Amino acid sequence: MIIGRHYINEKTLVPKVVIGTLIMIVAIFPVFTTNIVTLSTIILSGIWAVAVMGFLLILRTGQFSLGQAAFMAIGGYVSAILTVRMGVPYWPSFLAAGIISGVIAFIIGIVVLRAGGIYFSIITIAFGEMVRIVAMNWESVTQGASGILTRAPDPIMMGNFEINFAAGAVPYYYFMLLLVTISALFYWQIDRTRIGGTFRSVAANPVLAEHLGINLMKYRLIAFTAAGVFTGLAGAYYVTFLSVMNPLIFDLWKSVQIMMMTIVGGMGSIVGGPIIGATLLYTLGIYLSRLPIPNIQYLVFGGVVVLLLLVLPKGTGLVDQWGKLWRWVFGEPEDFQMPEEAGMDEE
Amino acid sequence: MPPAGIWVDGLVQSCIYITMAFGMVLVFSILGILNWTHGQFYMLGGFVVYYAVTAAGIPFPLSLLVSGVVVGGLGMLVEKVVIERLTSPGYGILSVTAATNALIFFFEGAAGMGFGLMNKGMATVLPGVLDMGSFSISYQKIAVIIFTLVVMVAMYIVLNRTKVGKAIRATSQEPDAASLYGVNVKWVRVIVMGIGCALAAMAGGVIGIVQSVNPFMGRVPMIMSLLAVVIGGLGSLTGAIVGGIMLGLLNSVIAYSISYYSEVALFMLVIILLLIRPQGLFGAAPK
Numbered sequence: 001m002i003i004g005r006h007y008i009n010e011k012t013l014v015p016k017v018v019i020g021t022l023i024m025i026v027a028i029f030p031v032f033t034t035n036i037v038t039l040s041t042i043i044l045s046g047i048w049a050v051a052v053m054g055f056l057l058i059l060r061t062g063q064f065s066l067g068q069a070a071f072m073a074i075g076g077y078v079s080a081i082l083t084v085r086m087g088v089p090y091w092p093s094f095l096a097a098g099i100i101s102g103v104i105a106f107i108i109g110i111v112v113l114r115a116g117g118i119y120f121s122i123i124t125i126a127f128g129e130m131v132r133i134v135a136m137n138w139e140s141v142t143q144g145a146s147g148i149l150t151r152a153p154d155p156i157m158m159g160n161f162e163i164n165f166a167a168g169a170v171p172y173y174y175f176m177l178l179l180v181t182i183s184a185l186f187y188w189q190i191d192r193t194r195i196g197g198t199f200r201s202v203a204a205n206p207v208l209a210e211h212l213g214i215n216l217m218k219y220r221l222i223a224f225t226a227a228g229v230f231t232g233l234a235g236a237y238y239v240t241f242l243s244v245m246n247p248l249i250f251d252l253w254k255s256v257q258i259m260m261m262t263i264v265g266g267m268g269s270i271v272g273g274p275i276i277g278a279t280l281l282y283t284l285g286i287y288l289s290r291l292p293i294p295n296i297q298y299l300v301f302g303g304v305v306v307l308l309l310l311v312l313p314k315g316t317g318l319v320d321q322w323g324k325l326w327r328w329v330f331g332e333p334e335d336f337q338m339p340e341e342a343g344m345d346e347e
Numbered sequence: 348m349p350p351a352g353i354w355v356d357g358l359v360q361s362c363i364y365i366t367m368a369f370g371m372v373l374v375f376s377i378l379g380i381l382n383w384t385h386g387q388f389y390m391l392g393g394f395v396v397y398y399a400v401t402a403a404g405i406p407f408p409l410s411l412l413v414s415g416v417v418v419g420g421l422g423m424l425v426e427k428v429v430i431e432r433l434t435s436p437g438y439g440i441l442s443v444t445a446a447t448n449a450l451i452f453f454f455e456g457a458a459g460m461g462f463g464l465m466n467k468g469m470a471t472v473l474p475g476v477l478d479m480g481s482f483s484i485s486y487q488k489i490a491v492i493i494f495t496l497v498v499m500v501a502m503y504i505v506l507n508r509t510k511v512g513k514a515i516r517a518t519s520q521e522p523d524a525a526s527l528y529g530v531n532v533k534w535v536r537v538i539v540m541g542i543g544c545a546l547a548a549m550a551g552g553v554i555g556i557v558q559s560v561n562p563f564m565g566r567v568p569m570i571m572s573l574l575a576v577v578i579g580g581l582g583s584l585t586g587a588i589v590g591g592i593m594l595g596l597l598n599s600v601i602a603y604s605i606s607y608y609s610e611v612a613l614f615m616l617v618i619i620l621l622l623i624r625p626q627g628l629f630g631a632a633p634k
Contacts (some may be wrong), residue, residue, distance in 0.1 A: 112622065115621055116625075119621050123617075126574070127614070127617075129371065130610075260445045294457030295460045295464070298452040303449075309446045310429065
């Protein structure tokens, strides 16, 4: 290889072009189709991706929470109740949904993060069920099982240009992109900096980490609260798009689904894995539900997930296969030697 | 004080939770995983009993055994095909958790396709009530309670008096040492999964005569028996009995006086118990 300054680095050129093209396609996607079904599938899978990223951030500290859908429910209810029943404008209540969900995550986290491993998962299941039962029965506030019809977001004025959410799915699509981008940048920034490394050390060996002076509770709480904020926002936006909020939208099985999306998508990358897993599984679920035979969607969905888990190499998800796929399509890079110790991280 | 009928209903619920929790405890202590698909084996057992009784005309006690054998075999197959691979070294606990959760959807979809979504009742099995003066108990509920007692005794005998039971207990304590002494640990895992699923299936069959059978009947009992196992202490059969009785009675007796808050109280109790005593009531302290 010629030593010198390369304005075009041939090694990273192709990946950059591919990723750039993908981003371009995603950014101008409504140009190709404004079909409401296609767009809504993408919008909802994007929202799930945000929730899945939160799950993965908590997982980075070694805890796995099966109550993430409860935070989506809290976010959804806060925004629905504030806008519809108390007449607060949409955007402040959207932010309030994230903040309140984060505050609740913080309070719950202080109490329950002491428990580790499977006990934490069971406690989060219990928490999620409690949220569902309260939402179902506290009729004076949540209107019980009949649910609340949510309001469309207020139009945003940008100079003379008005973004009107009542017009169709396209504004929702772009706002979903914004939400995914912001949360992805946030999670990615956490994950790649020192705090992400601390999360990993807390997960890998809590005793050693504690002896090194790391406050385990503090880092678990940071992860849980950060995930709570963005999961709450995701929930608020989800019910806004669905235009109804009831206790059955976010039940335990949605938390389970979040977990499956995480595992299938892969835990190697905090942004790539969730996006791939959520998009793939959610789209699969939607397309299967159109099959004419009732119930076949559950059968195929479960079967596909189990098969994927069996077929994928040990403990990896789809995103971790990226490098392998790359080498398979483009061949081995010629002037690249894998250093001896590289790629041996515990993750 | 709630009427006696409520107590009996609570006891019947408890019996089902206990039988399912036994299977979960066994599977956990040998395989080291929580079997999230347990409720679906319960559901499949209910369907097997339903079709055995109504379509094939097999007597009810015998059809319970049939469901145990059929669904136990299915559980063994699941262990061999899915769980054995996903619990081998290198996989995290999450892979197998996700896989058993995915099997929930798989089996529910299969049952929905094969058997339909309607409730299927077996009220014709064991009709009649036992008059106890101030209240009466139907024979069906008595059957559930007797069934659970039989299961408890059988489990005690199998685990303490037979060679298989000794192998199971040895494997749960020290898998490596057990295999040195000639226990085929892989087979013990398969057998234990079979026993666990057979217990769940028979519980589903016996509750099918009290309630009814549908593809989604397994979800709530699965969560409840999971909670029973956890508050009783993972790996403890005594704990499973105590946890099952607590949750079953809470669900009915306390619900009688404070309606839906009882469910909140139930989950609250689970959370508080786990925070005070994470290893559960009868569990060994974590190493």
